[in-house]
Amino acid sequence: MSNQKNKAQRKRALLALADGTVYEGVSIGAEGETEGEVVFNTSMSGYQEILTDPSYAFQMLTFTTPHIGNVGVNEEDVESDRVHASGIIVRELSEHYSNYRATGSLDDYLKDNNVVGIAGIDTRDLVLHLRSSGAQMGIISSEDVSAEELVARAAALGSMEGRDLAAAVSTQEPYDWKEGTWSLGSGYKEYDDAELDKRPLVVAIDFGVKRNILRLLIEAGLRVRVVPAATSAEDILALKPAGVFLSNGPGDPAAVTYGIQTTRELIGKVPIFGICLGHQILGEALGAPTFKLKFGHRGGNHPVRDERNKKVEITVQNHGFATDASSVPDGVTITHLNLNDNTVEGLEVVESKLFSVQHHPESSPGPRDASYLFEKFYQLIESNKSTSVAS
């Protein structure tokens, strides 16, 4: 377990931002160069889940928590099959780790996933900078390149706006999901087909889905079939789903035109639940466009209020775009607001049996205050089944 490497042996690395700001630190993970939008996450736990969240595709993640890597990595705490963040920026990479479930170090894990990172920089200063200047493109490099060149190349990367990243992270083939949630001592629960076959089918459109969403859909009593992002409404309806789930994912929702089109065609035909990018796509489909936030919401401590019962939930957030409240059309209810900046956190159309949330009720990592929404989706499907039968 002792994996002592001297900092001095690490290569120098630079982080260059599009606006010309440069930080010098040391290379962690794979050596080389990487690029993406530089964002920050204020969660104090769960770095492995965050790194493997497909929503972070083409983003370089700054962790505000100074020590990262303390509990190493393991095979359980993953939200997809690989690291999706395009780079990692930390104050202090823990080269040693200590946790009974750990199977390796974060540094080795980054190397295995070919993820370039930088450590030893003043991450608080970087966050203050991003807060005032906004999230922007950047490059991390441990190559022998001048800062000027890196800045120029970072500036040339443009913006996140208009980028469809969902197609790239989505599954290429449909598949069935059978895993339930994790519990201490016994790990993840596996469900057998005989049991799942009895359940209502939910088709989950994978724009970059986190596994814990699928696990919670299973735990809610549903059967889950995951389909590629570009699956048409026709193909989905052919599966005779009892409900459709629109997943989270990376990039600009407005650029996922095929997803928006599919969703438009599904509305009213089947109960729908959307999370994060899925929520934004649903909003677009209902006629409410999105806009880019200055530096986004990424963390595990955002207060969201259900405006119907005024209850506050502490939520997990990871989004750079938000639904524009002022253009939400009549008939669509804004059910939830983010209390930090009053942005839209939830939409609902009761008659169409659809609802969505901007935050991440599946947590992983983060507080699980909103996990009841999966149960709500199940109830919605059940109630639809009975009304469908009745009609």
Added chain:
Amino acid sequence: MPKRSDIKSILIIGSGPIVIGQACEFDYSGVQALKALKEEGYRVILVNSNPATIMTDPNFADRTYIEPITCEFVARVIERERPDVLLPTLGGQTALNVTIELDEAGVLEKYDVELIGASVDAIKTAEDRDSFKKVVDACGLESAKSFVVHTMAEAEQAVASIGYPFIIRPSRTLGGAGGGTVEGPEEFKEKVAWGLECSPINEILIEESLLGWKEMELEVMRDKKDNAVVICGIENIDPMGQHTGDSITVAPIQTLTDKEYQLLRDGALSLMRAIGVDTGGSNVQFAIDPQTGRQIVIEMNPRVSRSSALASKATGFPIAKIAAKLAVGYSLDELPNDITKETPASFEPSIDYVVVKIPRFTFEKFQGVEALLGTQMKSVGEAMSIGRTFPEALQKACRSLETGRVGILGGVEEQTGDIELLKKQVQKLTPERLYQTARLMQLGVSEEELHELTAYDLWFLREIRKIVDVEKEISVSGIANIEEALLRSAKQLGMSDVRIGRLLGCKEDEVRAKRSEYNLRPSFKMVDTCAAEFASNTPYLYSTYDSAPESVPSDAKKKIIILGGGPNRIGQGLEFDYCCVHAAFSLKDAGYETIMVNCNPETVSTDYDTSDRLYFEPLTLEDVLAICEHESPFGVVVQYGGQTPLRLAQALKAAGVPIIGTSPDSIDLTEDREQFSSLLTELELKQSPSGTACNEEEAVAVANKIGYPLMVRPSFVLGGRAMAIITNEEELRGYIAESVEVSFDRPVLLDRFLSEAIEVDVDAVCDGDTVVVGGILEHIERAGVHSGDSSFMIPSQTLSAEVLQEIENATRALALRCEVRGLMNVQFACNKSGLFVLEVNPRASRSVPFVSKTTAVPWAKVAARVMAGDSLQSLHESGLYGDIAIHKSYRDAVKRIPYVAVKESVFPFVKFHGADTVLGPEMRSTGEVMGIDDTSAGGFVRAHVATGMKLPQSGSVFVSVRDEDKDELGPIVAKLVDLGFSLVATEGTAKTLSAGGFTVERVNKVRDGSPHIVDRLNEGSICMVINTPEGTGPLLDSRTIRSTSTQLGLPLFTTIAAAGAAVDGMELIAQGQGFEVCSIQEFLQLL
């Protein structure tokens, strides 16, 4: 939903005197709550017996009762004030306990007082082991296997099922008194019996041992809409087995995955709901098996706590303030986050730094007590530090302790290289364990082996290894050629200049110069609750060696830095924090920008809104200089934080820092024996004969010249550390042998001890021209008892007008001659031969809060303005202080005080099994209480009851006094007999009493064999003990009597004067009129 409009008045109960397990964190919480509730327009009534608190300042509540926190007295307050509601969750266990008593006595029902914050059911469920366990089960959580027992027989059955080792946890005790680990059958009987004894309801829990498990705490809050949040997770570096108050802790939690952490979070929130904490904060403690992750709920406190104060300081989230607002009906989303102002309080703080809390111990004060830690809390204070990384925060915490420690290494642990010895030592739970562990690392022992020996998590050990490794690199370097990169990594690991200097073989200032050459300076960053996600306008700052500076000093021209007192310890605690807070308030009012520097998380001074800017930093020269360089203040106040900042005065001055108030040279003048003696001669003031000595032979020679008995002590002391009264040469030689260790390079001071003298404390303010005497405090104990331990009263009761005038004249002369600018405290002793000056301290003293509270003059505020350059005359004209102080003569002014206020001290002897309880020149009290009444006897009884003691109404009193006290004993025992008490005495005293015509029962001394006095004490046939011991030698007989009495909770008087005052009080109780209560605001209106 806004605040409740159906309630108008709110009763708040404080936590009383500072004791181990309940310190000034409850003043901090209380002050926040009082401010929050007043701001909402409620009428707030406060009961707290502790006069040194900020919360009992008359302007914080509408009515403040400085009365004992007992059911009887609080019931009187309720009867008189008829509050609509009682908020019981801000005054620690004391307030919860008295609330339950009030409920059980029907008082709450009778006067229709509603409980807010927590219900009686919730309090009882959380307290009662059985019901708590049921709730834990119902929440789907796990408790440790355990049994509640009330008898030895039940205990035996329980152990048969659990096995050894097991833990004892007594019910309803403070800081776990009476608890402990039982390793094997040989310890069974003694420890179980002691635990049962300590519990007020004779109930203990016998529990499976979780020794070596991880220990975690969550601070949670909930509002009436059932919104619930976790404010902070805290990880104990010291694994299970050591009381969390005695553990080094770190925030945020470092060694849990998110999956494990969310289980804790869900568990803590569901527990809070199930227990029924409707609004406010709670603390939930968990143990986690490091091998399997199995989680066990340890306990829950449905109130603000020491941990919630720590969590507030660690995150910037004001738990007590928010708890108060939630209690009156607000919900979390209706309240703003105080730090960002823009975002709501309904969130969970995210922190981008590491906080380390480290406890401060004072075992050296309790001779004969082994420094062992366990489930019963022993520490008297704590320091907190903030760094960007764990090693940085840890080393800053070490040097915040002010024990001379310069980092994780560099203390006594380095005096041995004996690996086997150290390995044995680290397996014992002691305050030195982590340092010894680092030492072993330095000696080449692997982290894996150390983990096996200590159960410290490997993550922490490997972080400490980084420090050890860099130290090694530095030690082979030199100051001339040390590389910038190496020096930078040392600083980033929190290494102090002093430590680096020692490793390099150079002075601290050479390291500072080197840093300056490399432009290696700390940057100051903000604590903002949100990891920089939102802008913050509250300058709550810490230093770190990170690349970019964040905090920019304001361009205010008039900035004053106030240096705080650091961690609480015996001799330096709440009273000094009170003064620092008053300085901040006063100077802020006068238009200065105030800057507080302190590292004690329990205090009001480290609340982010006490000063304009707060630096949460160690109070060492290096750290303070860095702040001064950053801020360029107009002045720095060193006289308010006790000995801590005073020690820095000369060095700060030498570095060009402007010290305001009395100059460091004047301070030194009063500390230098010879200079001070000649000054007294010049002023024609008397001093008891004295001398100094640098070694044993010199000391004996000096002693022979000035005569025994002697008072001896090392120079530069606070709280009487290592002081003693010596009656013969043999004792003197013994003392020198020990005390040289205490202060190696400073001489020992010897004074002729003044017997039969009354001691007097004087607090005064001087502006260079005018001297105003604030208070002359007459001690109840005779001279020889440390002034911090003595009881005293205002106004003085026995000193003649002439003596008062003489004291006042002497005080004026001393203040002017010493060129005091600000506060000064003088201690006098007077006996038949006249008035003697004992010592002069040109700084804030422990008695300032008491004097201020009883004379209605905010002396610390007045003096702060004087230090900033205002004259007393102009301050008086501006209305800062009222009539009582303008009198040219204190003697005249004090005549207008129509009441008597008595201060009594509170001692931690019950926590130090076997310590002698006799009072002497070494201060050992942790806190104080005040009793205020029309008469001195009434004041004394109130004070005495407030210390937690019950004065008996009938029974047998054991009397054993030294020869000198025998004359004074007569009138006291006569009163006891009149009151119907019978007398029990051993031979000598019995003879005296018989000769005086009293009926007395003789009892054997211990050495005469059973049945002896200790047997009688243990069987419960003695109700009170008067025992004034002879000399200071280890008189085991009387020591056993005293420690037995203390452990049994019997009223025990070790000075004849205190016994006299108590008996006067008992007379008063016997008259049976009961005690009226009156608020301090009403008392002060009489002036």
